[in-house]
Amino acid sequence: MSGRVSRRLLAVSAAVLPLLAGCNTPDTGGAIEAGGSAAAPTPAVIQGACPQVYLRDGTASYRTYAKGAKDDPTKVVYQASLADTTRQCVQSATQLTVTVVVQGRVVAGPAGGPGTVNLPIRVAAADGTSTLYSELTQYPVSVPATGTTQFVFTKAEVTIPAGAGADTKIFVGFDEGPPPKKKRTS
Numbered sequence: 001m002s003g004r005v006s007r008r009l010l011a012v013s014a015a016v017l018p019l020l021a022g023c024n025t026p027d028t029g030g031a032i033e034a035g036g037s038a039a040a041p042t043p044a045v046i047q048g049a050c051p052q053v054y055l056r057d058g059t060a061s062y063r064t065y066a067k068g069a070k071d072d073p074t075k076v077v078y079q080a081s082l083a084d085t086t087r088q089c090v091q092s093a094t095q096l097t098v099t100v101v102v103q104g105r106v107v108a109g110p111a112g113g114p115g116t117v118n119l120p121i122r123v124a125a126a127d128g129t130s131t132l133y134s135e136l137t138q139y140p141v142s143v144p145a146t147g148t149t150q151f152v153f154t155k156a157e158v159t160i161p162a163g164a165g166a167d168t169k170i171f172v173g174f175d176e177g178p179p180p181k182k183k184r185t186s
Contacts, residue, residue, distance in 0.1 A: 050089035051125065051160075051168040053100055055082055059173025062119060066111040076109025078117045078143065082153075085172060091162065098125070098158040102172050108147035116142050122175035123155045127168045132160040136175055 062080045069075030084103040089096055100123050108114070118138045125133040135158075141151045153172075160168065 049166060050087060050096075051098065051164075051170050053085040053087050053102075053170045053172055055085065056171045056173040059122075059171075059175060062174035062176075063109070064112075064117065069111075073110070075111050077112040078106055079109055080104060080106045080117070080119050080141070080174070082121075082172065082174070087170065093162065095159045095162050096164060098160070098170060100155045100158055100170060100172060102153045103150065104141075104153060105150050106141050106143055106148065108143050112143070113147070114143055114145045116140050119153075120175050121153055121155075122171075122173060123158055124171045125158060125160050125164075125168060126171065127160075127165045132164060132168065133158055 060082045064077045064079075065072065066075040066077055082102050082104045086101045088099045088101075091097075102121070104119075106117060106119070118140050120136060121139050122134065122136045124131060124135075135155070137153075137155065139151075139153050141149065143149055155172075158170065
C-alpha cells in the first residue's frame with residue numbers, strides 16, 4: 001500500500017513541479033513581449049502605503065435649519081451623518097492618486113420633507129501639519145417621501161505627492177466653510 005501512495009505522490013509532484021517553477025518567473029504585469037523592436041517596458045513603481053481615511057472629530061454630522069432658526073430641534077430641515085469610509089490608491093512615479101469613498105445617511109427633520117439637500121463635504125490630506133490636498137464639494141442627495149435615505153459619496157482624483165510621509169492621513173467631514181461676512185452698517 002505504501003508503494004502505491006509513494007508512486008502517486010511522486011507522479012503528482014512531478015506534474016506540479018513545472019507549475020511551481022513558474023512562480024519564480026518575473027511578472028510583466030500583463031505586458032505582451034514582442035520581438036527585438038519593442039520599446040522597453042515602463043519600470044514598475046512599488047505601491048506605497050495607502051493613507052487611511054478618518055472622520056474628523058465634530059464633522060461627521062450636519063444639520064440644516066429652517067430660515068431664522070438655529071439650534072431649535074423643531075426647526076431641523078435635514079440631518080446628515082457620515083459613517084464608514086474606504087479608499088483605493090494608485091501610485092505613479094510622481095504622485096499618489098487616492099479615491100475616497102464615504103457612506104452616509106440623511107433624515108428629514110420636523111421642518112423637512114422630500115427634496116434635495118446639498119451636503120458640504122470636505123476631503124483633505126495632511127502630512128503632519130502640512131496640508132497636501134483640500135477640496136470642498138457640494139454633494140446633492142435626494143430625500144424621498146419616506147424622509148430617510150442612504151448615500152455613497154465618492155471623491156476620485158485626490159492627488160498627493162509620491163514622496164508624502166508615512167504620517168499622511170486623509171480626513172473627510174462636513175464643512176460649511178467660513179461663516180458669512182457681516183455687512184457693515186454706517
